Amino acid sequence: MLPFEHRSQLRVRYGETDQMGVVWHGNYILYFEAARTEAMRACGGSYRELEEAGVMMPVVEVGVRYIRPAHYDDLLTIVVRIEDPPGARMTFTYNVLNEEGETLATGHTVLAFMDAATRRPCRPPNTLRRLFSRN
Amino acid sequence: MLPFEHRSQLRVRYGETDQMGVVWHGNYILYFEAARTEAMRACGGSYRELEEAGVMMPVVEVGVRYIRPAHYDDLLTIVVRIEDPPGARMTFTYNVLNEEGETLATGHTVLAFMDAATRRPCRPPNTLRRLFSRN
Amino acid sequence: MLPFEHRSQLRVRYGETDQMGVVWHGNYILYFEAARTEAMRACGGSYRELEEAGVMMPVVEVGVRYIRPAHYDDLLTIVVRIEDPPGARMTFTYNVLNEEGETLATGHTVLAFMDAATRRPCRPPNTLRRLFSRN
């Protein structure tokens, strides 16, 4: 049911920092992806099973805005939201929070649906469409 | 002198691919950064020297659009462009091309200027402002 | 008290796989590090606090043996063991298990102690020596 929201947590790894002493900005993409995986698992639409069933979801767009830095060993909360039902594309938005609940970064990814065998665009699986419908 | 354009090349590493058999989408951020470093070096504004002089340029925004996949061992060309003089922020845009000259991805990053000691925003160094002025 | 053993779990991220369809071998170093951080926190010797107190532990040696592949979305258990009290160096060994309890990889890291200010070798902090003594 939409809108759908899910929260998961992760701990910043040392190797994810850079010499500025904060999380290297590119690693938020990893965090978004981990949170997206958890969000899809939580609502019964495991991405792993999707791929095993022959549907891949390549990322076609990503964007991040950085507000406050994250540091090594921080416990981050990633809030994932899905507002719209999956069509040719599916959009996830993210909010990265620290332990004080402050927003460190926001972002979004847009994914497409691709037949793993033909590598051609395909329609979203019915399972996903049922999970993320308006009512 | 603006607009400024610079091209550099890099070879896709095996560890940069994912199980879709293509470059993992987050790694384009690494490519943008490598190309930005080369672009700044080429025009005499080495980012390394900037940091050694006490100015850091944290990334405040990044965006990528993925058009065609890149593969292991591909030789990619990254075109970096700077259109506007550095103010409170500085924007770089990117075009990632394969060996056939096809665009694989486009993107941009917006960076701020920060005093390394105080971690407070600061003005862009004069060296950079002279390098990237309108005439 | 030695020997010390600690277990933690992590979920394989998509971006950690490579085009062989398994976890890229270099990413086990990230897993070892995450598990080492958790092990040190669990016994009261937080690495973050260690660095904040001015002691860094650069890695001087790492080794991994790969036995079975790990896959995207696998829930891995990392067993960390410390056998010997910290001296000029400190050695951690690792065992990476899948959900069936099979060993996927084993490894070790050797770390030194370094004064963060002078970047010179230093003795292990007393806190660590007390935590990891023979009795």
Add this chain to the structure above:
Amino acid sequence: MLPFEHRSQLRVRYGETDQMGVVWHGNYILYFEAARTEAMRACGGSYRELEEAGVMMPVVEVGVRYIRPAHYDDLLTIVVRIEDPPGARMTFTYNVLNEEGETLATGHTVLAFMDAATRRPCRPPNTLRRLFSRN
């Protein structure tokens, strides 16, 4: 012809550093791999073509010793050596040098041969065996 030696260069990326202000130790595995790819290409045994021909070379062991740190923007030289003809396994050793020719790290990787279709061990392709024979 053995022993075989090859040198290639790479520039350290910002995202490859960590908050210690040096290259994060796990990233040497990326460097070894990039250098191995170049070494194999240079002698006519492109790893990409090997995989396209149905043979994969999973890493079964890796080891690194860290001597001096590498820094952002350093131009590193990686010396790859092959001493022994490929059998069930194939070993590469590495020497990472800075611009002054000092050794920053040494390491090795052991790779196996695997049939990409069956995922079973296989013999090294004849092309590779001819390239890396004793005389």
